[in-house]
Amino acid sequence: DCRDAMGANAINTAVEALAPLIEDLSGGRTNLRILSNLTDRRTATARCIIPAAALETPGFSGAEVAKGIEEANVFALVDPYRATTHNKGIMNGVDAVCIATGNDWRAIEAGAHAYAARDGQYRALTDWHVDDNGDLYGELTLPLAVGIVGGATRVHPVAQVALKILDVASAAELAQIMAAVGLAQNLAAIRALATSGIQMGHMRMHARQVAMAAGATGMMVTRIAEQLIAENNIRVNRAEEILNGEMANVR
Numbered sequence: 105d106c107r108d109a110m111g112a113n114a115i116n117t118a119v120e121a122l123a124p125l126i127e128d129l130s131g132g133r134t135n136l137r138i139l140s141n142l143t144d145r146r147t148a149t150a151r152c153i154i155p156a157a158a159l160e161t162p163g164f165s166g167a168e169v170a171k172g173i174e175e176a177n178v179f180a181l182v183d184p185y186r187a188t189t190h191n192k193g194i195m196n197g198v199d200a201v202c203i204a205t206g207n208d209w210r211a212i213e214a215g216a217h218a219y220a221a222r223d224g225q226y227r228a229l230t231d232w233h234v235d236d237n238g239d240l241y242g243e244l245t246l247p248l249a250v251g252i253v254g255g256a257t258r259v260h261p262v263a264q265v266a267l268k269i270l271d272v273a274s275a276a277e278l279a280q281i282m283a284a285v286g287l288a289q290n291l292a293a294i295r296a297l298a299t300s301g302i303q304m305g306h307m308r309m310h311a312r313q314v315a316m317a318a319g320a321t322g323m324m325v326t327r328i329a330e331q332l333i334a335e336n337n338i339r340v341n342r343a344e345e346i347l348n349g350e351m352a353n354v355r
Contacts, residue, residue, distance in 0.1 A: 108275040110207065110251035115139040141211045142218045143249040148279035150287040154240040164299050170240040172298030173232050173291070180228030190228050190290070191220055194244065197289030201282045205270070206256035206263030212282075215247040230290055244287040248279035311338045318343035324350060 106114045116138055123134040156166035164172070180190035195213055202209035220229050231243045252275050257263045272278045311329035317340050320328050328346050332338045 106251075108252050109254040110211075110249055110275075112139055112208075112211075112249075113254070141215045141249070143215055143247040144219060144222065146247060146249050146279075147245050148248045148276070148283040149243065149245040150280065150283035151243045152241070152287065153235065154242070154291075156234075156238050156240060159240060159295065161295075161299050167238060169295060169299060170234050170238070173240060173294050174234050176294040176298050177228055177230060177232035180230075182227075184226040187220065187226050187228050190230070190294070191217065193293040194229055194246075194286040194290045196293075197285040198246065198248075198282045201278075201285050202250065204263070204266040205250070205252070205278065206260045206266075207250045207278075208255075212246075212248060212250070215249070219245075219247050230287065232291075232294070242287055242291060244283055244290070246279075246283050246286060248282055250279050250282065251275050252278055307333065307338065314338050314340055315343050315347075318347050320347050 119137045119139070123137050126132075127134055154170075156170045158166065159169040159173075160166040161169060176190075180187040195216060198212060198216070199209045201207075202212050216229065217226075220226050229244055229246065231241070233241055235241045251257055252267055252272060257267065267278075270278065270281060272281065308329065311332045312325055314332060315325045315328040318328070320343065324347065327350070328343050331346055332343060335342070
């Protein structure tokens with residue numbers, strides 16, 4: 105038990121030390137002496153129940169949204185092409201917490217996607233369905249070998265600040281937070297997909313990036329982004345024209 109460490113160094117040290125004994129006992133020859141990042145005996149699960157009424161959005165009743173989310177999850181359970189993007193959305197949230205806390209996001213990614221294919225077909229990592237009360241039930245289980253001591257988590261000042269903000273007392277608690285963030289991130293994405301779509305939000309972010317690329321700062325970023333969206337012309341040269349006009353008015 106590596107306790108609150110991720111444990112890679114401890115496990116790799118142990119298996120290298122055990123290799124000669126294994127050879128003596130088996131009469132064979134050891135080759136690879138390394139851990140697996142598919143940590144299916146070190147998992148964390150997040151669950152939630154959301155009242156259907158809380159899911160209501162303009163143009164869609166809460167019941168319609170809940171049903172749409174359930175159907176979106178079914179698509180990701182049966183179609184690996186959809187499952188890939190579905191799970192990528194989960195990891196958008198999980199990876200962010202991993203990076204902020206100095207954990208190995210590549211190991212977590214690899215383990216999660218392997219876990220998604222553990223029965224021989226790549227599937228959604230989540231379960232979203234409408235329960236008997238008409239509310240939305242969500243669940244996510246992930247293999248999460250993470251640490252709050254050792255490695256970058258101990259020496260990187262930003263990782264220490266992130267852990268302090270999270271106020272976690274153990275690696276298990278950090279893993280639970282990661283699973284909860286992954287479930288929430290997935291809900292946000294498939295709720296949008298099942299209703300109005302994701303492009304409106306994506307284009308807002310894109311418009312802000314274009315405005316900043318044109319040299320806008322502060323509140324000017326928002327003003328220019330809104331005008332680019334209103335004109336349906338999200339281009340750097342147009343953003344520069346708007347910015348120059350605004351600056352001329354200031355002068």
